[in-house]
Amino acid sequence: QVQLVESGGGLVQAGGSLRLSCAASGIMYDVRAMGWYRQAPGKQRELVASMANSGRTNYADSVKGRFTISRDNAKNTVFLQMNSLKPEDTGVYYCNADRWPPGNSEMDYWGEGTLVTVSS
Numbered sequence: 001q002v003q004l005v006e007s008g009g010g011l012v013q014a015g016g017s018l019r020l021s022c023a024a025s026g027i028m029y030d031v032r033a034m035g036w037y038r039q040a041p042g043k044q045r046e047l048v049a050s051m052a053n054s055g056r057t058n059y060a061d062s063v064k065g066r067f068t069i070s071r072d073n074a075k076n077t078v079f080l081q082m083n084s085l086k087p088e089d090t091g092v093y094y095c096n097a098d099r100w101p102p103g104n105s106e107m108d109y110w111g112e113g114t115l116v117t118v119s120s
Contacts, residue, residue, distance in 0.1 A: 004096075005025075007021050014085060020093055023075075030099045031099055035098060036096065038093045063089075082116070087119065091115075
């Protein structure tokens with residue numbers, strides 16, 4: 001049984017930094033990428049950053065230059081370094097393992113989320 005467990009969220013002032021971690025356990029099948037999504041109240045869940053198995057990365061325009069995703073495949077862990085945080089970064093951040101076929105997020109593996117709150 002697969003589990004994705006996020007950690008590292010919390011309260012931080014604007015301009016500060018946080019580092020999120022996601023530890024995976026169990027055997028995951030057909031994973032093509034690992035990533036982070038976030039959801040703020042009243043908004044749709046959005047992709048923040050992802051890294052494919054090839055190492056290719058993808059970032060939302062709003063976080064480019066501020067966030068960095070990395071993976072430690074030997075430890076089955078993915079990280080999100082978040083710098084220069086803004087209040088609009090506030091939300092619940094979810095770890096995601098993207099499975100084949102692409103575009104079918106309902107079949108992906110998901111963590112329970114970790115709350116990030118950025119104060120002005």
